[in-house]
Amino acid sequence: MNYIEKNNLKIDSKLFEFINKEVIPGTNIKPEDFWTNFGKIVHELTPINKSLIEKREIIQKKIDNWHKKNEGRDFNKEEYINFLKSISYIVNSKEDFKINTSNVDKEISSIAGPQLVVPVDNARYALNAANARWGSLYDALYGTDVIPGEKGDSYNKERGDKVISYVRKFLNQVFSLNTGDWEEVTKIQIEGDELVLEINEKKNYLKDKEKFVGFSGEKTKPSSILLKNNNLHIDIIIDSKSTIGKNDKANISDFIIESAISTIVDNEDSVAAVDAEDKIKCYRNWLGLMRGDLTANMEKNGKKFVRKLNNDRNYTAKNGSKIKLHGRALLLNRNVGHLMTNPSIILKDGSEIPEGIMDAFISTLCALHDFKSKNNSRTNSFYIVKPKMHGPEEVAFTNTLFEKVEDALRIKRYSIKVGIMDEERRTTVNLKECIRQVKERIVFINTGFLDRTGDEMHTSFEIGPMIFKGEMKKSIWLNSYENWNVDIGLDCGFSGKAQIGKGMWAMPDKMGDMMDQKIGHPKSGANCAWVPSPTAATLHAIHYHKVNVFDEQEKIKLREKAKLEDILEIPTADRANWSIDNINRELENNAQGILGYVVRWIDQGVGCSKVPDINNIGLMEDRATLRISSQHIANWLHHGVCDKDQVMTVMKKMASIVDEQNKNDTNYKKMSNDFEGSVAFSAACDLIFKGRVQPSGYTEPLLHQKRLEKKSSI
Secondary structure, eight states: OOEEEEETTTEEEEHHHIIIIIISSSTTTOOHHHHHHHHHHHHHHHHHHHHHHHHHHHHHHHHHHHHTTTTOOOOOHHHHHHEEEEEEOOOOOOOOOOOOOSSHHHHHHHHHHHEEETTTTTTHHHHHHHHHEEEEEEEHHHHTTTSSSSSSOOOOOHHHHHHHHHHHHHHHHHSSSSSSSSOOOOEEEEEEEEEEEEEETTTOBBBGGGGEEHHHHHEESSEEEEEEETTTEEEEEOOOTTTGGGSSOOEEEEEEOOOOOEEEESTTOOOOOOHHHHHHHHHHHHHHHTTTTTTEEEEEEEEEEEOOOOOOOEEETSSEEEEOOSSSSSEEEEOSSSOOOEEEEETTTTTTEEEHHHHHHHHHHHHHHHHHHHHHHHHSOEEEEOOOOOHHHHHHHHHHHHHHHEEEEEEOOEEEEEEEOSHHHHHHHHHHHHHHOOOOOEEEOOOOOHHHHHHHHHTTTTGOOBOOOGOOOOOOOOHHHHHHHHHHHHHOTTTTTEEEEEEEOOOOOOHHHHHHHHHHHTTOOOSSESSSSHHHHHHHHHHHHOHHHHHHHHHHSOOOOOOOHHHHHHOOGGGGGGGHHHHHHHHHHHHHHHHHHHHHHHHOOOOEEEEOTTTEEEEEOHHHHHHHHHHHHHHHHHTTTTTHHHHHHHHHHHHHHHHHHTTTTTTTOSSTTTTTTHHHHHHHHHHHTTTGSSSGGHHHHHHHHHHHHHHHHH
């Protein structure tokens, strides 16, 4: 890299030019002022950042030693909890409180719905995710396995009829009529301020007339009808000339359903950003989203076009006034956590800048453009989701960082809102005190099964071998953790002010299963839950029409609260019935996911992949899933469930299978042709064989090292 020296910093010249020439113009910030404040604050906060990371390791060593000291004894939960309190792993809980966050967009406070997560380094994906606020319910159903049977090469009318029937039944549930059902409706029009739905030339109405809110076109011949339920909208498109509409009794051609209410634009687990070149790409896409001018060149079915952000949607209200609905998901930015550093900027002591500090400054600087245009937030708020924090001290540090950024960029205090990813065990057991540290700016907490399981295994690494990975979801600690998160969020006053979120559906091709299972998330009191695609968002939105999350939250407030001692139930295994075949099958399953993900990360810089598992079911893999799989094998190695030769044999076997699965990728480099020379294979092995000593079991340090090695050889 070529560096520019400025204010005791060495800044990559291309990053320096990007900030000065692309980001700062139009913000009323002077470049000299920005770099002066930035340099001062970075050097002030970096030592604190480093000490927090060191504290993680000190605490972990104490826990390791406690387990070693008590090896062979019956596990005593009370002694264990007292020990965790004695080392400040668990802090004292103070008085009750309610969060005071203000100026929050309604997508956060009062609309419950799906939440997309998208890698920021892919402009096309980012645009698709932002535009996923609205989606065709017909298309989502027709194109997925929610409707059984083959799609065929051309339109399949039998399948289409099943889609239409599915949607009409859904309408009967949430927009029921006085008499009859939606399948019988033959004409739709507006008389006065009422929606009239004719059946056999007889006028019919919605049971709840307030759910009709607007329309497009003329009252006697509307082109669309806007309905609202649980703060979510559905736009019924009426078009007698369309392929679908001309054959429909009521000339309905589609249902455009409000889908991804919010989207997390991710700089962390789903991207591979290891140097200035990568970070500029991420920041440039975020800048385009904040300015509203991000585009991507596309080609579909031989036609080229430019993808850009959707416009707002305009309707006439039933009283004749105008309605404008936001055309895009509310965008949150997931910054990097406290651990990683980046060579984009070198500090005066020669160390790399903490990446999370750099992200906070530059992502907020980009968001200043939105403060003027209100393209994203209508309340002049900027939403940063902060991952992988360990306990209240680290959350307090994030609050200090955000205050420093607000002061440096001359924006109102608490303009930067924060989301806490409840995905590390020390945050879970201290969640209330973590929230207290940011009670003026908190807008989001969630449970993340993937990273949380990785940290669960690493924290208790020394106690013994862990249960099979597939059994984790049935474990006591996990179910208690899921309830604990909701309980504490509600106790702290989140309902109507902030999001309580749930984790990702990781099988994008299994939408039928998602529709059966993921309704459990709104029923659990979560007013957002993660989905892997715009299509999944459209389908998952159905669940939020069927379940009023805010009503569920009121019921949940009355239930018995989750218990800390259950969260601390360590998922160790009883190995009495384990066979060699069962062990090898588990190793192969883990190795498959590790190799399928790592090979794209290292060789192609792809941070989020749909990786076929051992049964050829596509699973969305990112660094969180990688953390589980690598820590799981490392744990078994440590406790003698398997040995190094056995694991290496499995790794080579699965590498050949992964190579075969990727044979149609022209950019793919086989691992099995040269195991010793493959940087990707080496990285995957290191994640396992060096997994025990990785900080908190994270995969980033080794991945970044190996990706930089690969880039230097290209």
